[in-house]
Amino acid sequence: MQSQLPLYPEQASNFAPQVDALMVFIIAICVFFAVAVTLAIIFFLYKFRRKSTGEIGVAIHGDMRLESAWIVVPLVLALAMFAWGAVVYVDFRRAPTDTLDIYVIGKQWMWKLQQPNGQREINELHVPVGQNVRLIMGSEDVIHDFSVPAFRVKMDVVPGRYNTLWFRPTKTGKFHFYCSQYCGTNHAIMGGWVTVMEPDEYTAWLSGSSGTIANPVLAGEKLFAERSCLACHASDGRGRGPSLNGFFGGKVKLADGSTVTADEEYIRESLFNPSAKIVAGYQPLMPSYQGQLTEEQTLDLISYVKSLQAEPAPSTGAGATPSQGTQTTGKK
Ligand SMILES: [Cu+2]
Incomplete structure (x- = not known):
């Protein structure tokens, strides 16, 4: 755990590098055009300034090459963002078949989680590293949202239905999870820790049954x-x-x-x-x-x-x- 606030959370799941790469791509394009447009404005301000009183600008009726360029280039870039984003999103929405299924219930203002063997945890989730994990999530009252920044995943938890979320932790350690949908007075404390363990440690933890097991x-x-x-x-x-x-x-x-x-x-x-x-x-x-x-x-x-x-x-x-x-x- 870091003592100071990190600029970026750790990359601790299969999705983290994908999401970050896409994010860097989008930010790079935005920064490039913001800088290019600003520099062009400053340059043109200087170049086309009024040099003598009474000077009249030349009438310009457009330029097909310029018009085509600013239609085609942004179109290609925006479609690239969309296509890349869609690839990441589809992967996120379609869980693999070999998942460890965890049930999650959100309520004001706590998270109740249940391992496949029935072991229950509150505001804590233990999972093995390298294993595909699927959360099946419901709410007892209002809309919550389960979010693990280090895994770059989040999903609304909605009363009256189940939403699912999957990830594969790639690193052992403790990672914060939060409720990221404002849900009332104590929304800010509605969070906890995902503990990612080596598979044998996880097995030992499960059989150690520190929590309550109701089959x-x-x-x-x-x-x-x-x-x-x-x-x-x-x-x-x-x-x-x-x-x-x-x-x-x-x-x-x-x-x-x-x-x-x-x-x-x-x-x-x-x-x-x-x-x-x-x-x-x-x-x-x-x-x-x-x-x-x-x-x-x-x-x-x-x-x-x-x-x-x-x-x-x-x-x-x-x-x-x-x-x-x-x-x-x-x-x-
Ligand atoms: Cu909440």
């Missing part, structure tokens, strides 16, 4: 029974709702003929707005659980449905078909 799959299974989900989502596929065995991560055929990937966002939406995307072959019978589940309970249910991914899907009924390699990004 989200077990909690989810209990909720699934308590809230009578099982009554319709029978595992053999003969219920009034689709079986959730082997459901998660697959492509789901919907009643309107379209398909959707059974990801966290889809399950969340199905809990709170069940009629939005009905699975083909089923009736819109499911009640909404809006206001009846906390964000944590929602994540527990998702963890449970996720754990059923390994179960063989029933052959009867319309369900999800397993999708091997449907995501196209293949970042190591």
